[in-house]
Amino acid sequence: MKREFLFSGFGGQGLLFSGKVLAYKGLIEDKNVSWLPSYGPEMRGGTASCGVIISDEPVGAPIVLHPDVLVAMNLPSLDRYEPAVKPGGLILVDSSLIGRKVERTDVSVLYVPATRLADENGTSTLANMVLVGRLLAELGEYNEETVDTALQKCVSARHQDLLELNRKMMEIGKNYEE
Amino acid sequence: MTEKVLMKGNEAIAEAAIRAGCRHYFGYPITPQTEIAAYMAKRMPKIGGTFLQAESEIAAINMVYGVSAAGKRVMTSSSSPGISLKGEGLSYLAGADLPAVIVNAQRGGPGLGGIQPSQSDYFQATRGGGHGDYHMIVLAPASVQEMAELTIRGFELADEYRMTAMILADGTTGQMMEPVSFDFEVKEPPAKPWATTGTKMARPHNIVNSLYLVPEELEQGNLDRYARYELIKEKEAKAEMYLTDDAEIVIAAFGIAARVSRNAVDEARANGIKAGLIRPITVWPFPDKAFKSVLPHTKAVLSVELSMGQMIEDVLLAVNGQAPVTLVNRVGGMIPSPEQVYQAIVEAAKKGGN
Numbered sequence: 001m002k003r004e005f006l007f008s009g010f011g012g013q014g015l016l017f018s019g020k021v022l023a024y025k026g027l028i029e030d031k032n033v034s035w036l037p038s039y040g041p042e043m044r045g046g047t048a049s050c051g052v053i054i055s056d057e058p059v060g061a062p063i064v065l066h067p068d069v070l071v072a073m074n075l076p077s078l079d080r081y082e083p084a085v086k087p088g089g090l091i092l093v094d095s096s097l098i099g100r101k102v103e104r105t106d107v108s109v110l111y112v113p114a115t116r117l118a119d120e121n122g123t124s125t126l127a128n129m130v131l132v133g134r135l136l137a138e139l140g141e142y143n144e145e146t147v148d149t150a151l152q153k154c155v156s157a158r159h160q161d162l163l164e165l166n167r168k169m170m171e172i173g174k175n176y177e178e
Numbered sequence: 179m180t181e182k183v184l185m186k187g188n189e190a191i192a193e194a195a196i197r198a199g200c201r202h203y204f205g206y207p208i209t210p211q212t213e214i215a216a217y218m219a220k221r222m223p224k225i226g227g228t229f230l231q232a233e234s235e236i237a238a239i240n241m242v243y244g245v246s247a248a249g250k251r252v253m254t255s256s257s258s259p260g261i262s263l264k265g266e267g268l269s270y271l272a273g274a275d276l277p278a279v280i281v282n283a284q285r286g287g288p289g290l291g292g293i294q295p296s297q298s299d300y301f302q303a304t305r306g307g308g309h310g311d312y313h314m315i316v317l318a319p320a321s322v323q324e325m326a327e328l329t330i331r332g333f334e335l336a337d338e339y340r341m342t343a344m345i346l347a348d349g350t351t352g353q354m355m356e357p358v359s360f361d362f363e364v365k366e367p368p369a370k371p372w373a374t375t376g377t378k379m380a381r382p383h384n385i386v387n388s389l390y391l392v393p394e395e396l397e398q399g400n401l402d403r404y405a406r407y408e409l410i411k412e413k414e415a416k417a418e419m420y421l422t423d424d425a426e427i428v429i430a431a432f433g434i435a436a437r438v439s440r441n442a443v444d445e446a447r448a449n450g451i452k453a454g455l456i457r458p459i460t461v462w463p464f465p466d467k468a469f470k471s472v473l474p475h476t477k478a479v480l481s482v483e484l485s486m487g488q489m490i491e492d493v494l495l496a497v498n499g500q501a502p503v504t505l506v507n508r509v510g511g512m513i514p515s516p517e518q519v520y521q522a523i524v525e526a527a528k529k530g531g532n
Contacts, residue, residue, distance in 0.1 A: 020355065024184050027357045035184065035355035039210055039293070060441035061434075061516055062354045153184070 002055035003139075004064045007128075008081055009073025009094075011048040017154065019050040022134060024150035026054035029143070036061035039140065047076055069139075071131050073097060073114075080111035092131050110138060110178070117172055126169040132172025142174050143158070146169075180324065182357040187325040190358045191255070191281055191345060192396050194329035198364050200251040200279070206260060209293040210349040214255040219509035235260040239267030239280075246276040247386040251333055255281035256510025257289055257349075258299050261307065266352040268342060269308025273388025275372075275403070277336035279329065280314070282343040283352040284484075286511040294511025295349030295434060300488035304462040313407055315343040315414065316462040317502055318432040322356035328459070337367050339406055346461060347519035348484065350434045350513065410463055415466035418457040419502035421447060422472050425454025425525050427509050428501075430469070430493045431482040432458045434513060439482045442519035451527045461489065470495035478526040479503045482519055484512075 005022060007015040016037050026033040037050040051064030071092045072078040078091075078098055085091055087106045095111040103110045112134050114127035134161050136142040147170060155163045185193070192214045197204070203218040215231065222229035232238035238254045245252040256264060261282045271278055286292040286297045303316045325347065332343035356411040365398050374384045390396035418436075421443060422428060431439040435456040446453035456468050469479075473496040479501050481490035494503050506522040508514045 020184065023355065027184055029180060033184070033357060036350065037353055039349070039353050059356070059437075060444065061438040061513075062350065063438070063513060065515060079211070128484075 002053065002057060003068045003090075004066070004165045005052040005069045005071070006067035006081060006084075007052070007056070007071045008047065008049035008077035008137045010046055012125075013048070013073045015048050015071070015073065016092065018128040018132045019052045021054050021129075021147075021150050021154045023054070024153045025143075025146050026052075027148045028149050031055060032057065032059050034059045036062045036064070040154065047074070049077065071132070071135065073099070073128070077123065078102070079156060092135055094131060095129060096127075110134060112173065112176055112178075114173070118169055121168065121172055122165055126165060128167035129166050130173035130176070133170035134176055135173075136170075137174040182359045184214055184355050185322060185358050185509065186353060186355050187319070187347060188283065189217050190322045190326040190353040191329045191347070191352075192221070193360065194251050194326035195279065195333070196221060196225065196227070197360055198251060198330045198333040199367060200224070200253050200333065200383065202241075202245045202250055202252040203228065203254075204230050204241040204254050205233045205256065206232050208257045208260045209296070210285060210352050211257050211281065211347075212253050213352070215279060215342035221403060224256075236267065237261035239271075242278050242280075243267060243271055243274070243276060243455045244388050246271065246278045247274070248376050248418040249370040249375055251279075251337070251367060252335050253279040253281065255283070257285045257298065258287050259284045261299060261354075263304065265302075265308040267308075268296075268314065269306070269310050269312065270388045271342050272306070272308070272312035272314070272403075272431065273310065273399075274386050275340040276386065277340055279345065279456070280334045280342055281329075281335055281347065284348040288508065292511040293349065296484050296509070296511060297348060297433060297511060298485035298488065298509065299346070300483070300485055301462065303344050303488045304464070304492070308399065312403060313341070313462055315339065315341060315410065316318070316346050316460065317343060318346045318458060318461050319351060320433050320436045320457060322351070322354065322358045326358050326360060326458075327362065327506075330362065333367075334365050336406070337370075339410060340389045341406075346433070347435050349511075377393075402515035407463075408517050414460060415463040415465040416459040417467060418455075418459060420455040420457065422454035422456060424452055424475060425472060425524050426451060426452040426475060426477045426481065428469075428476045428478070429453065429455045429480045429482055429519070429523070430489065431455065432461055432489065435482045435484055439517050439519050440515055441516035442523060445516065445520045446523045446527075451523060458489075461492070464492040464496065466496040473497065473500045478528060480519070480522050481508050482506045482514055483491050485509060526529070
């Protein structure tokens, strides 16, 4: 099986980091993975995105053009990438930051007020991890052990104090129900 | 087996260089390869090495010349416009028969161009890059694992043949993260009796130089070098063959273009088209034999590139009129999509190769 993910939003929302946690989890589970950030002019405009591919087979092109899963953390990202999602795919929307609904009817949609939930529980800057928690739960891929190892690999030595908070945010996401 | 870690291609190059025994790195920042310098800046001071941000690309390549002349493994890295600046130094390294590893994480050009990936420095890399008759060994990684492996191989080849090895990467392969394992042997560098290490009053002076004013001597240097190049062409050309055994439509692509092409080949196969991929791992020497081996069943060749058609000239030489060769490309920092390549395969299959 092969799944392509696209995380998109403003620079600073931790999209690259959430993609990395997902990719590391794949690596720990012996999957083939790739992670590709945007680094071009669009980043200078304030939008950051990264594509993650997790696959049983070797990954060919690491570029995600038609994601199975889109995680949108701002309106421009939803506007831009909603049409690109594969039919039957999944869109996660941070509904505390994006006012509109998804227009497509051939995809599943999860509205998660991630920024509000994160804010209420300590820090709004970890809304990304709320979304990753919700995403993994939805896919039936929330494996506590590999999630935990992936987090330990991704949270830098300098920020070890934030490890517990990251964990907590993912759990809030996992347990969130609309 | 050592644990696999998730790393950016650029970081994997830097780590591999350190594992290859490189303790001297000189560079000047430029997107999209700055992670190499950043990694070296962090690591080199901890392992007794030198990281130096030079005042310019030209200064950096001349520092490489100095360290190499002293017999040590040394590396510099840059991206397209910066490599042009290093051109003079590359020629001097060749003229003095000095080993070194040079990384080019290519971006779109010409001029300052852009910062997105490109393969439009293929001519520059495979034909030498600076003035005079010379070549570099040019290695073209297509994955983060290969960024590591080919960097180590680059140091070995550079020492063995006393010439520069270039890692011809691009913005995408440099920026992407993939699992990488550093579980491989590194050969000890060979003895370098020519190095300027001090005579200790026990031997004649070694002189490292690229100035030969007597034409007969300069000619002989060129002839010797080209004799070595023939040996390298014979021994070191490498390509990965993917589903080429019965392929009628053969794609030629290296680096990121090969990754995209692989998807297109898979799709073509799923739709009953006998497509395959030849991925040059060395682009100089070019793997001519890989192409010759598929010619008996090949009806058409597609050269997939992030350039206006540079590698296609080597493909044409290798195919030598035995099959039509068509360019499939995007430029300016754009990457051909798997769909674009797949459509080109379908077109070629329809024409039956003619």
